Amino acid sequence: MLFDSTLRRDLARSFGATLIVIMTIMITMSLIRTLGQAAGGSVAAHDVALLLGYIALENLPTMLSLSLFIAVVATLTRMYRDSEMVIWFASGVGLTRLVSPVLRLAWPLLLLVALLALFVWPWGNRQIAELKDRYERRSDASRVAPGQFQSSADGTRVFFIDRETGQDSVARNVFVLERRDNAESVTSARSGRIEVEGDQRYVILERGQRSDLDLASGAKKLAEFDSYRVLAGEVAASGEDRLPPKARSTWQLLTQPNNRHLGELTWRLGLAVGGINLVLLGIGLSAGNPRRGGNWNLLLALLAFVVYYNLLNLSQTWVASAQLGVGPTLLMVHGGTFVIALLLIWWRERGSVVLPRRRRPAAA
Known part of the structure; x- marks a missing residue:
């Protein structure tokens, strides 16, 4: 269908541009921080490039989720601003019709985010910890x-x-x-x-x-x-007991359950399923009136991402401190966000329906 192909093409173009910008900003900030650590003697100078690559892999799941979220909001906001959505609404295409093509484009990225969060994230953190530990254990x-x-x-x-x-x-x-x-x-x-x-x-x-x-x-x-x-x-010897929870594999977290390990597992699972909620939130938050200027939708979307990401970190703290279990935490944070996203789409769907106005009676 023309609607699906056009939407997927615009989303792919916006996602690629957004990912390049976010990755450039992240690598620049990480390079400055890593060079400061090398100057302070925390890491070896010849390991800066390798450490920078591990940091990029470590932050890649978050960058992919954020890029996809911004791409959805920016693309749909542009369609509202250019009155394209009005044409599609008048043709009988509702806001819920956007969910299928958006998820069809996003599911490979969401699967990649899940794999990175569950497997690549601990591997990258382990390599960083071993680099720093090996540098700290060198002789005087x-x-x-x-x-x-x-x-x-x-x-x-x-x-x-x-x-x-x-x-x-x-x-x-x-x-x-x-x-x-x-x-x-x-x-x-x-x-x-x-x-x-x-x-x-x-x-x-x-x-x-x-x-x-x-x-x-x-x-x-x-x-x-x-x-x-x-x-x-x-001679200091590094072992498995010295590794932090974020540097342990997902299988180790499952087979060695304690509060800290379950907290880290909650964070990884939340990052894996959080991309779906962000896509649905992006569809609901992008709706707007083309007669109003400004980019308030994008600012509101970024605020929603910051709040959601902080809740993701708080969920790790709640489980690590034994305040909540893994299941209730995931259900409360991510299940609640999923319901909010669906309600927001439903509310925007009702607002996009143009109801006929009642005629006033003619004056006598």
Whole structure:
């Protein structure tokens, strides 16, 4: 039918343009935030591009849902503004007739959103968590770039190296400033390396000297050494227990049910089914009077999306804090939104019907 093909073509064009704009904004904001984290030492500089790709995959379900919602509202609003909807209403096509072609175009995207929310979202978060954890677990010597001062993981030591030798965990002209309680020590060495024995990590410094200062009494000690071995700490091992709920697979959330896991599962299921509600809401919110100017429909639609997305986050909090169960939460938030969307379409449908006016009696 001409109506279906025209509507689907306009929706597809609007969806593509909207997705490009939203994705560009998201990637730009994520790039700025990721570069700030790299500058602050939270992530490795060479992992910025990889981390940005994982963040894009992580936010792709939300971007697809928002793009589809805006495309529906913008396309139908334009049809109202250009009086196309008046022509279709006069031809006997009601507002409920829009649901079928819109859902026919949207169902592959809604299925993709569900798959991304249930499977790709935890995988992307897991990769991000492993990147950050691997960077945090690196040795103190590997934290330091040549020619730069940088503190250790616990903040009690400051390192500086002149240059690297090209070998793993080996540096030349090492300077270490360490402060603990009322003591301060300065250690310098010609070279340094990291050795791991069992679960312990040791720093081996060669051909240097160490100066100890008692801050309380002012006493100083100076010692030279050919080889100096100090315990740097245990080798941290990352495991499944350290992963946050958002980095766990959907199967793990189902087989290991607790409040936090059920809260995360509620969020994923809500994101998967929320796209249908957004499409129906978009059909109802796009109706308007072509004689009125402005883009209030689009602003109202964006406000509805913000409220709905916040309710989605609140539903996760309710289940995680054991205030509500998964079933009642999904029924209240998403079932209630579905009913509201259907009532809004029904109300707009009644408003679009033009009733004949009663003639006034002729004056005597």
